[in-house]
Amino acid sequence: MSKDIILKAENISKQYRLGQVGTGTLSHDLNRWWHSIRGKENPYLKIGDTNDRSTKGESDYVWALQDIKFEVERGEVLGIIGKNGAGKSTLLKILSRVTAPTTGSIKFGGRVASLLEVGTGFNGEMTGRENIYLNGAILGMTKKEIASKIAEIIEFSGCERYIDTPVKRYSSGMTVRLAFAVAAFLEPEILIIDEVLAVGDAEFQKKAIGKMQDISKSGGRTVLFVSHNMAAVRSLCTRGILLENGKIIAEGNIDKVLNIYLKSNHYRNIWTGEDGDNSMKLLKVEIFNKNKNEIFMNTDPIEIVLKVEIGDKFNDIVIGVTICSATGNPLIGLLYNDYNDYNEIEPGIYEVFFVIPPYSLATGDYEVGVNLSIPYVKRFTTEKSNLVFGVTADTDYGNKFFLENNQNFNSVSRPNWFESIEKIY
The missing domain is CATH 2.70.50.60 (abc- transporter (atp binding component) like domain)
Structure with missing residues (x-):
């Protein structure tokens, strides 16, 4: 039986230049351009250190991600785990099209909704209600489609009293409640969640995890979930990817990947x-x-x-x-x-x-x-x-x-x- 692949990442790499805004100096940009018009490879792809935040390194360039490739099936819940600085957030930003990969490509089989940071995609001057319509429009939904879901979104978020107040006056917890409700109820085929649920209280975290389980099992939608809460990852995810220094070092059954991750935190007495x-x-x-x-x-x-x-x-x-x-x-x-x-x-x-x-x-x-x-x-x-x-x-x-x-x-x-x-x- 053939697999129903909804997302495919092929040889994704991301390079950054340390201590600089942008890709570097004008001379570097001209050098890239000169190689490009001659049909040659970007010369700066051949240099750069591995993404190890604990070492000083010898190059101004660092590979936040290197040669990442994986497939996600429709309806699958994929947990992406790793230590701080392993490249998890960078990978999700690339998958969400917030930033482009240096090399590689991604193929999608549906529309993507992302919850990467508190308030991402919200306009602080607009009310909560207006932001719901704005986010729905970004996802390609009609006003009628959004209106049919708005009552559920407001109820789930628990922000009904403040729904007509500008979002800039919300607390971080209220903002993430509304943002998650919007992302979950506006029916994206792929839902990407990066650690932000930790901002919410325990009751909301439990409700959000339950909602993600529902939309993956009954709705057939795909969830990519990053968290340092291993209990939440284990209960929610069916498969896992372990990142270390910008590379995938383990992939497969979530229990197997979690065990490798936990054992990599070497025993220390x-x-x-x-x-x-x-x-x-x-x-x-x-x-x-x-x-x-x-x-x-x-x-x-x-x-x-x-x-x-x-x-x-x-x-x-x-x-x-x-x-x-x-x-x-x-x-x-x-x-x-x-x-x-x-x-x-x-x-x-x-x-x-x-x-x-x-x-x-x-x-x-x-x-x-x-x-x-x-x-x-x-x-x-x-x-x-x-x-x-x-x-x-x-x-x-x-x-x-x-x-x-x-x-x-x-x-x-x-x-x-x-x-x-x-x-x-």
């Missing part, structure tokens, strides 16, 4: 630095088991040690650790103090020990975050510790023991697993 201020700061986090391995067995206890510097005398601090799934969902909270039982603590440098008993975590990858705070007043830690560890089954018995004995995970009876706190300086 030790973090050192300074996160906080002079009143309270985190100096070190270490996760280990008896064998000091990167991947822990589910039969091993897992120890987490924090090194914390306290600069002032406190009566009410929280020192906590959050164990999250690989997709960022919080699973377990470990606390030195809970929010109802505080102990006085003097200035000094402390080591705080937590121990997670054997068979408390199912097999898989986990992230660790740390919280140093005065409850309901101030949080001192401002970033994740960026620690990732893996748990694997010690025997073929796998997770059966965990599944049969995880009653300690309910919120009433779960133990704290705080071990001790020691002043070392």
